[in-house]
Amino acid sequence: MKLWKTILAAAALALATGASAFAARTDLVIGIPLEPPHLDPTAGAAAAIDEVLYANVFEGLTRIGQNGEVLPDLAESWTISDDGKVYVFKLHTGVKFHDGTDFNADDVKFSLDRARADNSVNAQKGLFAAIDKVEVVDSATVKVTLKNPQGSFLYNMGWGDAVIVAPETAGTNKEKPIGTGPFKFQSWAKGSSITLVKSDNYWGTPVSLDKAEFRIVPDAAAAVPALLSGDVQAFPFFDPDSVAQAQGDPRFKVVIGATEGETILAINNKKPPFDKLQVRQAISFALDRKAIIDGASAGLGVPIGSHMSPANKDYVDLTGLYPHNVDKAKELLKEAGLENGFKATLKLPPPSYARLGGEIIASQLRDVGIDLEIIPVEWAQWLDQVFTKKDYDLTIVSHTEPNDIDIYSRKDYYFNYDNPAFDKIIAELNLTSDEAKRKTLLGEAQKILADDAVVGFLYELPKVGVWDAKLQGLWENAPIQANDLTKVKWTD
Template sequence: MFHRLLPAVAFAVAASGAFAARDDITIGMGLEPPNLDPTAGAAAAIDEVVYANIFEGLTRFAHDGSIVPGLAESWDVSEDGTVYTFHLHDGVTFHDGSTMDGEDVKFSLDRARAEDSTNAQKALFTGIDSVEVPDPLTVVVTLSGPDGAFPFKMAWGDAVILAPETAGEAATNPVGTGPFKFSDWVQGDRVEIVRNGAYWGEAPALAKATFKIISDPNAAFAAMMAGDVDAFPRFPAPETLQQFQANPMFSVIVGSTEGETILAMNNKQPPLDDKRVREAIAHAIDRQALIDGAMQGYGTPIGSHFPPHSPDYVDLTGQSAFDPEASKALLEEAGQTDLKLRLALPPPDYARRGGEVIAAQLRDVGIDTEITNLEWAQWLEQVFKGKDFDLTIVSHTEPADINIYARPDYYFQYDNPDFQALMEELNTTTDEAKRSELLKSAQQMIADDYVNAFLFQLPKTGVANAKIEGLWENAPTQANDLTGVHWTD
């Protein structure tokens, strides 16, 4: 009797969902957000919780860094590039049940660009001349000048859409249009979000997500090993990643960020005003040895100021390949066979550890360096503002920031009118194919000029339960986008 019933019992258990995939997740974070309003705070930890989960903008970043529709299902651009007409999705509601329409978009954009705006990226909105709403599902944004990057600007977390009725409470009780709703925030411990059953788009697989704050690297390791945390997208202890890689229960997710890490050179400071010297320095650096020695093997070599995960990336690493003999020849040609340079290093490990490796590599070609370790405040004052340096190592983490090379007064002081003209053309170009060509030309131009020694893209190293799929490999923006995350059986 017992044996005859056993198959039926087993079937009943399976049918009850006991073997169904999980629909909750706990995400580890090293830093707690100071608030939950991305339109009134600069901390990356805010977007790591709310971007694409709670709040949405007209456009958004995809996992590969491309710009895709968000609350706007499409948009049109006038021939002169100054008028953007956004067509909104129908049937979108905020988490409190109120309708999201063009008036909310106008409110959000006008609020961000207002004189008293507290938006940390107010510059994204300064080109807006007016915002009009001819009907509830249409928003017309008129710019003061052509801006082909406007859809990109609208994808930032700082440009998400809020309702006027709830915007004032967003710091502690965020109300958005996203696939998840805010549930709870136990300060110092965790933030919880739950599935939005009335979401206008495709429903997420997860019903609940908890963002667990764990700042100590040892505690992060212990939490992952114990299963208290399911995934740590920005794992703070890369030295332990090999242990996770050896364990089939985990997957180690290594990707890229927006952080171009460079050995910046003061282009107006002799002898670095001589391109031959800058090229010699670039050829003296063994990028892979640097990545192995300073980054424990994590990092992607770059040959220009552009992220490898971008669709517009050009691999120019071969142009400045490790070639110490070429380096020595260039130095001799430039009459700099006994060169001494100052190397200023800010606090991050990539700079301090990387500085030691680079100093040794430069020494091998006849360049001595005097290393000075600076705190961030000193670095900002002396290097960034005062331009009192020869060499420095820093990671530029802002997305799509190749335009900094068009600023002659920027700290590395590169002044090329041709590059500046190229950026002007890019700013006024709206055709995506043409913009891609210009971005590729820009990468080539600064590589040709050996403005800086381009080292590696700052890595994104994460750990997750091996049964989790859909976490972002790369980080085109600071986000833990859970819209496509799910558990496998």
């Protein structure tokens, strides 16, 4: 009898051991190309910040879903007044920040007032410009009164720049982010990786992953061996030129989706000779989008003629306004008094779309007499020199923020563009909630930007994701700049 019991016990142990051996993994290493400058989404423009922290560590009143829809988040529901100016948000209760302190309406008021303050360092301060006042009704209710109706207000509150932070920790979020999300910050090995771990006191549906490491892999050539070796299991934003090495391999999924990344040749509109319309139009005619797309995005980018994603329902196709035409470009330069051409600089940030695209564009502009000196810069330099100080002639960048055509109306923005007619349309758009009217206004705005050749509109950045075939829950598309891990899990 004792022998039989011993055999049964051994069999049970073997079964248990076998079951644990085949249990689904709960850790994940994600490759990202760029290291964030810091970890506070409310104090920086770099997309890399949100790509690590959005929905994972920090949450807002609302959130943007993978199809671009507005979803409840820390606000479980809301009501809107008949005049469209008063929003009353009912907040989830029992929510705690990762340091154990309670989340309540005071934190919402603090966050929104901080974002719209005169001394705000929020990179998207315009998102909050319509707010007149924020009032705490009770610990679970916030009343937000707008100066005027704003059709995009709930969407705006879902941006990474609008996440809710606590007054006690807001000042240290750049190095030690404290949010309310399903993951909490564990460590940041500068230049190497950022690690998040599952939050044990999360108020919502628990995540499946216990640990997620965001591995910084700036070299596209290094991404392939990292993936093939299993050292990194997912690259949500993979180099398009390297996709062929993963396609056809049953170990991986290759998923090609859409982004909100308008890839542009940005132009300093107030710096001579770019302050002349003919010069900017000449540049647009000199650009061969197909060659740029083939060379910089493996042919996967979608051409654009203004600042809106072709996936957007309000997109207007203006790509035919500036067909590739070298003779027309030279003619316009002659009209501008520059028939002998001129020299300029092209500052290129690290992404391959910029570095590869820059070489191609420099060659194309050389054909019409514009001689570009290529200056590679790191992201910190780009943010300082180009984005902040406007110290540049031309640059290439993908604007991955959603529905951001209004950036061309900002007087301190790095394009240095100023058109009262455009500004008037954006002002009217901000007051309009009627979808048909908004569509008309957005069409007019796109046309003005194209006519003014404010920048060289190139293509919509494709989202090329490659990850382990046993992973599920990663986003196919990128309606916002995020790597949302809330639904990610391993399958057996």
